[in-house]
Amino acid sequence: MNLRRLKYFVKIVDIGSLTQAAEVLHIAQPALSQQVATLEGELDQQLLIRTKRGVTPTEAGKILYSHACTILRQCEQAQAAVINAGQMLTGQVSIGLAPGTAASSLTMPLLQSVREQFPEVLVYLHENSGASLNEKVMNGQLDMAVLYDRAPTAGITSMPLMKEELYLVGATACPGQNIDLADVAMMNLFLPRDYSAIRKRVDEAFTLRRLSARIIGEIESIATLSSAVSSGMGGTVLPESAARALVSSTNAWMSRITSPTLNLALSLNVSARRPLSPSAQAVKNILLSLLNKPMIEERELMLVS
Template structure:
């Protein structure tokens, strides 16, 4: 397949309109239609369906669209790597850092280290939820992500265990502070604000509660870290957070926190990357910096001899 035709095809799908795509690509519409027809002939599949509102990809078209994005991205990176050969590492690297986790604390040290060691590398940092980050890595739209999870095998992804964080009960000053550590059974008497059930923290909390026959009294489900902090500051109830985020909430509001025991609950933090797409040279360099930063954190799971070899979850 011709790379130029793949570029045209991706742009047509992105825009959803042949005429507009032709304008953006500075190609006459008949010529663009001919390129599309040639591509469909090469793959022996209909790729687009024409409608009064524009064009939409067929199932085969969506498959090619996903592959074409990866192919074009790798070609772009190959050009960058070749231009940079012998001139130091340069290029763009995208890193996802799950908010409300120890990963968020890596942002500034990562930026500082990258600027110092590899000034030619442009970092794109994305702080969003783990499920979204893992999908971006799986689709080849993000190089690396540090997120909670990795305990289960996920097709298309590989995880490097980094550390485990204990979970804490966090409450406002208007509610008497409980003993530290606090038995898990004590949360049964409190109004809880927790993330949705698909969230890793919520999953381990639900599993631990089920293990002791406890049904937590969840009064609202909140994903936003800032909103959870506001809930605690307003004295509306309590929440359960990883140690790193619990510390931030306590420092920014009048609150208390206590580590949960009987049983103790922990969540795993892992470095996620594709199991089939090779890292570019800049991305490999950033990955190495990330591992070095994690080694400095207490309780990390990386040995001094760990060279960062990925392990399947």
């Protein structure tokens, strides 16, 4: 194997088409097909399944893709580290954010801080579900991810950041500052899909209380969720930071769920197998400092009051 073939293979899998990958890579399709055939011969494994709609990786191809992404990313980091030795930090740093996390409100302060301290570093922000973000961190597509984590994941190093309580958010008659879980079960709800950490925590709480949730829609997008709640058709359950953000931009209210109180742990996840580049480490430090600021300020307000 060589790096060029690995680069070609990753591009083909990412695009899902030999023809389009050849155009992007500026090489003839027969030559690209030959590179794949050589790679398959070296590994003695079929790596791609060719169909009329394009190409998809085999199980062996998925394994190679994961390793190839890591290898190529490490090569880029090694090259950047050598080039930038003793110089200003440069390069791209990719961060995954689960929708509705406390970190979502810090995107602009993060971009501004990185711009001021490391003007040659480009920050790429990617929003997706927690499970998808962990996968992208492991295969090298993301440097780090901030998400609500419910269980340890192999290949991931997780740093606990804070715990957030869950709140009911709605736009019709407000039940007050607190609401019993049994009363939440009587309401129409918009919730994310069942792979979401928020959904898993809510389902778990309902099951323990022998209750059933009245789910009338599954929504991932915070913007769409805001519109759905504002319509008055139903409410939703969100961590406190996301709940406050939604309430501040709409006519909705938020009520803390009790009996039992529900919470989720916010974590910063990085790969356990790949060290962060100097640029990624610098951005990580800025992100941690921004995440700690609201918690410090909240503690100070509590002491004053």
